Amino acid sequence: MSRAVLSLGSNLDDRLGHLRSVVTGLGDALVRVSTVYETKPWGVTDQPDFLNAVCIVDDPARDSWAWLRTGQALEQAAGRVRELRWGPRTLDVDVVTVDGVRSDDPALLLPHPGTPERASVLVPWHEIEPGAILPGHGPIADLLAALPEAERAGVVARPDLRL
C-alpha cells in the first residue's frame, strides 16, 4: 500500500500558508496537487470560507495508518486545536482513500465517509484525477454530477493562489 488521496482544508489565520506547509511537508511523496479552491463551509455554516485542495501522494514505505499519522503531524505543526466538530481550523488533512483499502475502524475510516457529499473534495480531486473511482461508490465524476448545483457553485477555483 502506498498511494493515497489526501484532502486539505484551512479557514483560520494564514490559510494559504497552512496548505503550503502540507506541500512542503510531503516532500518527495507528493505526486500531484490540485488548484486551490475557495469554498463555502458545510456542516457548521456560520464560519469563515475555507481554502481546500486535494493531493495525490505515493510512498511505498507508508501504509494507510502512516498516511493518517502524516496528516495529523502536519495538522499539529499548523497549530491545530481540536474544538468544535466541523468547526474552524488552521489545517485539516483527511485521508480520502488509500489504494483500494476499506476500513471501518473509527480511527481510520476508508474511504473517508464524507467524500460522496463533499464538493470541496470531489471538485479538486476530479480536476487532478478525472477517472478516479471511490471504492464502494463508483466514479467520482458521477458523484460530482449527482450533487446539487448549489454545492458545486460553492467551490470556486483560486488560480491566483499557488501552492
Ligand SMILES: Nc1ncnc2c1ncn2[C@@H]1O[C@H](COP(=O)(O)OP(=O)(O)OP(=O)(O)O)[C@@H](O)[C@H]1O
Ligand atoms: N479517513 C480519515 N482521515 C482522517 N481522519 C480520520 C479518518 N477516519 C477517521 N478519522 C479520525 O477522525 C478524527 C479526526 O476528526 P476531525 O476532527 O478531523 O473531524 P472533522 O474534520 O471535524 O470531520 P470529518 O472527519 O467529517 O471531516 C481522528 O480521530 C481520526 O482518527
Ligand SMILES: Nc1nc2c(c(=O)[nH]1)N=C(CO)CN2
Ligand atoms: N467547505 C468546507 N467546509 C468544511 C470543511 C472544509 O474543508 N471545507 N471542513 C470542515 C471540518 O471538517 C467543516 N466544513
